[in-house]
Amino acid sequence: MPLPVAWRRGAANFLPYQMDCAMKLSVFTVVAGLFLLFGGCSGGFRLPDTAPEEERPQKPEANVTWYGEIPCADCRVQKMTFTLFDDSTFRIRQRYEGVSGGGERVTYDTGRWERKKGKLLLMGSARFPLQFRYVSPSKLMMLDQMGNEIVSKLDYSLERRPATDFLAGPMELTGMFSSANGVTRFRECRTGKSYPLVFERPDPSVREQYARLRSSPGSSVLAVLRGRFLMDAGSGGEQVLVQEFGGFLPGRDCSDNSGDARPLENTFWRLLSLKGYDGDLRAAGRQPYLLLKSSDRSVRGFSGCNTLAGAYQLQSTSLSFGRLATSRMACPGGAMALESAFVRALEKTASWRVRGRILELYDSRSKPLMNFEAVSG
Known part of the structure; x- marks a missing residue:
């Protein structure tokens, strides 16, 4: 039976359209094939070998200051400020407010910084670097000493400051x-x-x-x-x-002040310098030393003339010595003067810091009292 006229007209209109589509599809297929062929030969379509953040060099920071009020175990709050300089060095000030016994304690440090895979590392005098994660260009989140997230409801974030604080000291x-x-x-x-x-x-x-x-x-x-x-x-x-x-x-030299910091406790510390004393540190034939025993929080040592013993209190960077007892051996004048200055400095000690193999003791105003060198431990 012959097709209706309308159908024959529709089929006649459809055939050219179908042929046109087929031709366009063929042309597209040929062009795409050539593009893939020559693109693949030139290596233009290889997947990147590294992650994008590792492939692109990190933009250097230029005198940028960060600030945050960080939770503190033995104080009310730690106000942390650090500045990253464009030569990959940094300075940091940590102000501990409401420390045990009242008042505040301020510490400074210097060192070098680097960025790795979205993290910021500050390598100063501490045994482990301070680590942070970039949340945004204007926000950091502090990490634990192993570089992991701190699981806490407390706020460990720092904000970028609009102006540079050069943290001059002292x-x-x-x-x-x-x-x-x-x-x-x-x-x-x-x-x-x-x-x-x-x-x-x-x-x-x-x-x-x-x-x-x-x-x-x-x-x-x-x-x-x-x-x-x-x-x-x-x-x-x-x-x-x-x-x-x-x-x-x-x-x-500086190598004695770098590397892994020696532990304060259970290390034999030999006196290197004593503020205000210009005499011979070996007036009695050997230099004064200290050994702080963690098992019972006792201290023993040599004062420059006599042996000494006593107790100490340690909490974070705070350090104090209780009443110290010394033997009563008579010594030459120089050794007696050394012992008097050494014991007096111990009685004034309020805080400490270890830089590599060097122990530094400070008074309540953060002024240096003595320096020791780690001999063992």
Whole structure:
């Protein structure tokens, strides 16, 4: 039976349309095949070998300051401020408010920083680096010492500050002291950066000690000091204003102040320098030392003349010694003076810090009292 006229007209209109689509599809298939063929040969369609964040170099921070009020185990709050400089160094201030016994405690540190896979690491004097996760360009979240999330309802976040805080100090610094042609310089151990030194109160005895201890003119001697960072108008960089010179540590260098920090307890600590004492540390034939035993919180040691024993209290960075008993052996005058200064400094001790193999003791105003070297442990 013949098809209706309308159907024959529809079929006639449909056939050209069908042929047109088939031709377009064929052309597309040929072009796509050639594109894949030559693209594949040129390597243009290979999947990336690395994750995007590892493939792209991290944009360096340029003098960026971060601030947060971090929960604290032995204080009301820890106000943490740190600044990342564009040369991969940092400074940090940790202000502990409402510490045991009242008041506050402020510590500073320096070091180097780096970014890895969305994390920020601050490598300073502590045994483990401080670690943070980038939440956004303006927010960080503090991680635990192993780089894991802190499981807590408390707030461990830090916010980016709109203005740079250069955290000038004052702070305790350890580095290599040198002087040549009337110019005194200080290469700070943690960052490796070198600064001109300016003394708040000129002290000729520092240069005299340096001249006796240096191995050759212009050579460096390890030293500890308390100072502030100031802008040097002449160079446009920074200089260190020395407010208190702690002393020289001859025969040592920055390697003694780096690496894994020795534990405070169960380590044999030998005295290196004692603030305000310029005599011989071996007046009785050997240097004073301390050993803090964690098993019973007892301390024993040698004071420069007699043996000593007593107890100590330790909480985080706070350290104090109870009544210390010494034997009653008579010693030469120099040894007696050393013992008196040593015991007096122990009685003033309020906090501590270990930098590598060096133990630093401070008074209640965070001023340095003594430095020790780890001999064992």
